[in-house]
Amino acid sequence: MKTAYNAYRCLAKDLDAYAMNPEMTMDIGSLHAGVSHEQDLMSSHSPHHSRNPGAALRIHQDLSVAPSRSAMVSSMASILDGGGGGGGGGEYRPELSLPLHHAMSMPCDTSPPGMSGTYTTLTPLQPLPPISTVSDKFHHPHHHHHHHHQRLSGNVSGSFTLMRDERTLPAMNNLYSPYHKDMSGMGQSLSPLGNGLGSIHSAQPTLHNYGHDKMLSSNFDAHTAMLSRGDQHLSRGLGGPAAGMMPHLNGMHAHPGHPPSHGPVLASNRDRPLSSSSSSCGAPGSGQLEEINTKEVAQRITAELKRYSIPQAIFAQRVLCRSQGTLSDLLRNPKPWSKLKSGRETFRRMWKWLQEPEFQRMSALRLAGKTSVQKKRAGPEQRQEQYTKEVASGFHGPAAANSSGHL
């Protein structure tokens, strides 16, 4: 069953390139090709997973998340947990996926061999760089790392509408602060040491494309919509204003002997914007060449995960295609960009995720993992309904005020 395991991991690095490329909308055909190729490699050598035969299963479990949280957060949660652990036949195969242009499109998924027919080319289709061009220098066209192989996803079950919706509202007041706990540790004064790190610019995706049309998305659920607009401020909050409000900087994981500043990390002296990949549409390859302030990214990711109560395991697996432990480590001890090699890929993913409009973020979370196949088991499934309801009704949370006002 290690195979299964591998699958879940998706083609991490190599595929990344595809996934990340902003313009990515290549025909799956090509993608697919690449993948299969990967698969081969994969199968030929099985990494170290031998010790844990049940890996795949485990993961599955992880996928199931906690029940509902509260307010919009709950929606998030529901998305995450989705199908619950049921894991039927050990299948992890996500179904989703279509090539959304942005990063999250296909996190790790795979496409069933038979299904190669999904090319929802919404975007113009760019020449995508060979899989790993993304990385600066390392990465061979196909470096088969340890694991990866999965088929790309052919199903379009996701929601292609997504892209259009990204209109995130620029307006984000902190109207709803029920969730204030998150930012606690963000950048601000984390390091009195003088790292100078304090600057967390918010390079938010504000520019994505606030759509002109509010929700043409007849397709997706209300909640999605809501999610999409609901969040922006968070991100921004990190940047500046928020900083001021955080009373307890150590709130998050302050450990007695362990100041937030990860010590040696230096990459912060200069306050350069993380990566200014404006993304929207620039050059094909330009998305991830920039250097990323890993520390900052780590902090932001940490904050976002907290805000939405997204467990590391989920995020790691679905968005990063990495294990929980790995993510935890990266988050706590981010290495300076300059010292990273292949690990940059992981940070790029995180960065990308941060840049995505909420709604897309969620998609990523949602998609990547579960098999929606059996979503409905006999059990009482209220979660979904509940949040749906909430949303539908216009959502009561403070956040709603914001968004509803606008709409």
Place this chain on the structure above:
DNA sequence: TCCTAGTCAATAAT
């Protein structure tokens, strides 16, 4: 062949 970077997965700690 040895060293490094990156991850995993099991396990400990919260």
Place this chain on the structure above:
DNA sequence: ATTATTGACTAGGA
């Protein structure tokens, strides 16, 4: 239930 640690293991490079 989540997150933090850590030993093991691999691909790549020198």
